[in-house]
Amino acid sequence: MGTELFEPIFLSLRIAIIASVIVMVFGTVTGKLMANRTWRGKTILETFLILPLVLPPSVVGFLLLIFFGANSSLGRFIEFMFGAPIIFTWWAGVVAAVVVAFPLMYQVSRAGFETIDRQVEEAARVDGANEWAVFLFITLPLTMKSILTGFILSFTRALGEFGATLMFAGNIPGKTQTISTAIYVAIDSGNMKDAWILVISILIISTSLLGFVQVYRNRTYE
Template sequence: MYAVFLSPESWSAVVLSLRVSLVATIVSLPLAIWIAHLLARKEFWGKSLLNGLVHLPLVLPPVVTGYLLLITFGRRAPIGQFLEQTLGIVLAFRWTGAALAAAIMAFPLMVRAIRLAIESVDPKLEEAAATLGAGRWFTFTHVTLPLILPGVIAGSVLGFAKAMGEFGATITFVSNIPGQTQTVPSAIYAALQVPGQEGDAFKLVSLSVILAMGALLVSEALTRRHRRRVMPS
């Protein structure tokens, strides 16, 4: 039944896209929370520079980001050679590289959503916890984090959706290898290059819309559930 809707190669692209997006979101989420908290609550030299670096992938052409990844983490690049020889990690032209590219492109959206959530929390609540003897980690996990959880969920969904749709940086860094690095956007692009495969491209587009809408509905449901628990009627 599944093969009727999509070919095995297309299903492989869908599975790989889900894998890449989940890994990119889960791995980058802790760093996104930390950077968002740093930008929202701290004043330090270089804050504007850090903020600019975080949002740089949003304004750079994705192909440029992919090229920078290639010359930084490629197998002939110093960092790429170090990772391969020391840790056995290869990123260029592997699905792990696709996850890295997706995470970098999604990171600014995650940080932005979480930062707005943190800035909406009254700092006096955190100060009150500190005056009662709570440490910074306890205050964050028991006061701040529960209050910003809707923003964390929203940022995660935005990051996941961006990772699912990432194309330029991914195809530049890891190419478009069916079964290895071909994600849904790459599969759509490849289908559109072959006459007569417009139907396959439309099916992938339709599935992408369904997955994106499903993620948004799940996010909304989780947010509402959290609000009912925090602010019971």
């Protein structure tokens, strides 16, 4: 078993960590802005935000190719800024992971913000706390359980992403090949030993993280 077998694992972990941190920040902020608010157009925006959750991964990958392609304004801007297109790089894997994982983080964080007792926040404001202090010392700690849960779910979703990553980042060994695409190649070539090693690796990582979330949630409710 060569060290090249572990390259997809390390790359997938790198992509999942970066993507889940990005998703946690933007998903938490968006969840806070959308929670307990009703305004015209909210349903349309919210539908757009969670759309990647129900779209086939191949469709997500196709849309990413269109938006970040060489013929798009965004694609040309990225190539101008960084000297190379983002397509078929491991950063394309990060973008794909962010897109497919964001709806999970958004929904969980928004639900967490909506469960907060508003009287607690109002009490802090009456005592002289400004909005930033209320968010930082009251709202955020009360929502931390949901944020952590969303982060873990987003991480595991990003770790196992396949379809959008395959179309947008490709499957270049040592460069863009993730666990999921490596498993596909191993099975397609009949290399069941490597497939099993990769499958067991992602099962251990995902099960451990989800188990941590369950233990944390159960202890919180006690």
